[in-house]
Amino acid sequence: MCPDAIFPLSKAVRSAYSRNEEDETLSPLVLVDRHKSPAGRIQSGDSVIFYNIRGEREIELTRSLTENTFREFPIDTNLVVNFATMIEYQKGLNVKVAFQPPGILSDTLSDVIAAHGLTQAKITEAEKAVHVGYFFNGKKSDLLPGEERIVIPTRKDVKLFDEAPEMSIADITQTAIARIKDPHCNFIVVNFPNVDVVGHIENEPAxxxxxxxxxxxTGLIIDEALRQEITVIVTADHGTVEKWLYPDGGVDSGHTDSPVPFFLLHPDKTLTLKAQGSLTDVAPTVLDLFGLPVPSAMTGVSLVEQSKNSYTPIKRLLLLILDGWGLCENTKGNLITCAETPVMDKLMKSCPSAQLAASGVDVGLPPKTVGNSEAGHLHIGAGRIIYSDRLRIDESIASGDFYQNPAFKNAMKLAEHNGSAVHLMGIVSFFSSHGSIEHLFALMDMARQQRVSRLFIHSMLGRRGEQAESGARYIQQVEEKCRSLQL
Known part of the structure; x- marks a missing residue:
């Protein structure tokens, strides 16, 4: 049998590349039988396991398959499936969760600010709303007393954000300045998503x-904050475009393992900062500046070198998060240094500054892995290391506990009992923060162990952090795995 017949989907992906399609925007490809009918369409009574590990786009996709009242795009309202997810994407979803949240995270930065009667506003556009709200607050969706979350709508008039790299930044700035001018707003968090979001698209001018x-x-917001005598911190959650190239010269549009900047603009010009730190140090620093107690649960430490008893507590603070803005001394392939950045250049020369670790074990991720927005915002707000879902899942696979997980076993046994199929759905990538192909392979091994008779895989591709045209290679690995397991 020829390789194309054995691996038809990876061949189809490569054919799409020849039509100038790429992994991030690939048109859907469906395997069909000899009658040209889809081979693996989800039917009522089937079991679906969504193995991604981020609660972003995953929420909408899950809802579309589990809620007959879903209206964001057309669905089959009569479809009834048994649905399991790798982690909890959002409370209230009609699913079984394999890896439950480890528990409610208390004493976060936002918790302490609210407990002391201070008000707080968090402002970004829709692309980063879940990070500035849910993750920053310790994976809690409910508003705290005195908390306001303002989400600027994302533009719908462009197909991809490289068509409008400014995104909705003007509206974010306008809204932030309004809160800066409000003397009753004590703590303001602003996230600019542009560098991260546009940085995932292979378009250098954009x-x-x-x-x-x-x-x-950033300059406009800082200028207004200083006019209002507000202390300002400028930092980021992870790096992206400061390492734009792979060693072979190919474009790397993914996240990086770089440190991120931390700048302090404070009325007391004698304050100095430690040269090095971690994202977990941001929350203790903010609390010290406010003169508030740092909870014992926070293992991070203040970046301010002086004792908090040596300076006057502030009443208002602006935390500006430049999403995806990393630091790298190497100027080759460093788009941050290629761009004109007079505001950040001035901060670097004139303000107390530090470099913060934002990847790997410093933000609860496996060693040597790149940072991401979820881990970044979670650790900025938590002030302590929170071990990631990916790390927990990897350890479960290594110990063998993964293969006894009740949510997975129930989904597979229900399918066999109903004479129906099991569908594994998720990203096929090793480097993506949304999931791992290794988790898919573990589920495939488990399906073989459970003697699942009908198994279908719905693969999602992404370009972020991957070499160009890596999707076909991943799809072929899945096809090879299917062949080796005789699935």
């Missing part, structure tokens, strides 16, 4: 525009 837009609007 990325440069995004960087320059963030730099310009």
């Amino acid at each position: 990325v440069l525009r995004a960087i320059q837009a963030v730099d310009r609007h």
